[in-house]
Amino acid sequence: MDTSRNAWSMIRNLFGITRKQSGGGDPLTGLPVRSAFLQRLSQARRAGESALIVVDIAGYHQITLTYGEYTGDRVLQFVGESLVAMCRGNDYAARVGDDQFALLLSGVLSEEHVLLATHRVASLFEAPLTFDGLRILVRVNMGVCLSTTVKGAGIDQFEGAMKAMYLAKRSSESAVFYQPGETREEGDESPLLSRFKQAIENSELELVFQAKQDVQRSAVCGAEALIRWRNAELGEINPRRIVSLAKRTGDLDRLT
Known part of the structure; x- marks a missing residue:
């Protein structure tokens, strides 16, 4: 039986809400994308107190490599539907990255309330998800x-x-x-990490080939592949820095 349908029924019964979409944007999940979410977040800050939860699917790229892109898409759809189901009247869910979602909780007054929400999100993945007979263990990391x-x-x-x-x-x-x-350690680089994720999604990284020279024969003997990232605001990022960022965001396998 499909885990996503079971989880959907469980969430709907638990919270007493009906299924709803938060507006279009992302063709896969039907959720708003990052730009629309940031506009809504700015409005929420002017309206009063709120809490923002960013949800990252740990090892998502490995899931697509192991089970295929179709199954990876099913995981994304499940996460999106589950977050939408948790939304109350003025709450807002969006897909803000390739494997990242955001949940904006309006009118939140305490960390305890938000902590309960993170527990609800984590509980969705306590058991493996089942899609077409495949049992997939999914874990998430959340920033609040x-x-x-x-x-x-x-x-x-x-x-x-x-x-x-x-x-x-x-x-x-x-x-x-x-x-x-x-x-x-390195916590102050989060803006750069966020931009790096966007750079991957927007195909801003370039692969450059540098010739290898055989000095004794005065001839080209091969080529070395180098990764390049030129950002309009930050300039050209050192390749070693790119590798370091990829390790920290879990995207190193996408560069190799």
């Missing part, structure tokens, strides 16, 4: 940022949640709350 912990615009709250999510990935924790002045 409360509107009261950051100043500035919606993008600042989003970057805070992304930073916390990457900390969760590195520490293998289910969820991490963003704290200003976080001093864990």
Whole structure:
């Protein structure tokens, strides 16, 4: 039996809500994309307190390599539908990356309330998902940022949640709350990590071949493949930095 249908019925009965879509944008899940989500986040910050949860599917690329893109798409659809099902009246769900989703909870007053929401998300993956007879173990890492912990615009709250999510990935924790002045290793690079994920999705990385020279024979004996990333704001990123970023975001296998 299809796990996604079972989980959907469970969520609907548990929370007493009906299935709904949060507006178009992403053709696979029907969810809004990052740009629309950031606009909604800015509106929410002006309206009052909120909490943002960024959900990353751990090892998603490996799932597609092992089970195929169709099954990977089914996983994405399941996550999207599950987050939409958790939305209350003014809450908002979106797909903000290749394997990342965001859930905006409006009118949230305490960390305990948000922590309960992260537990509900994590509980969706306690048992393997089943698609067409395949049992797939899925894990997620979540970053949480409360509107009261950051100043500035919606993008600042989003970057805070992304930073916390990457900390969760590195520490293998289910969820991490963003704290200003976080001093864990390399935690201040979250904006660059977020841009790197976008660069992969937008095919901004380039493969360049550099000739290898045989000095004794004065002839070309081969070529070395190098990865390049030229960002309009940051300039050209060092290849070693790119590899480091790929390791931290779990995308290294996508570059090899």
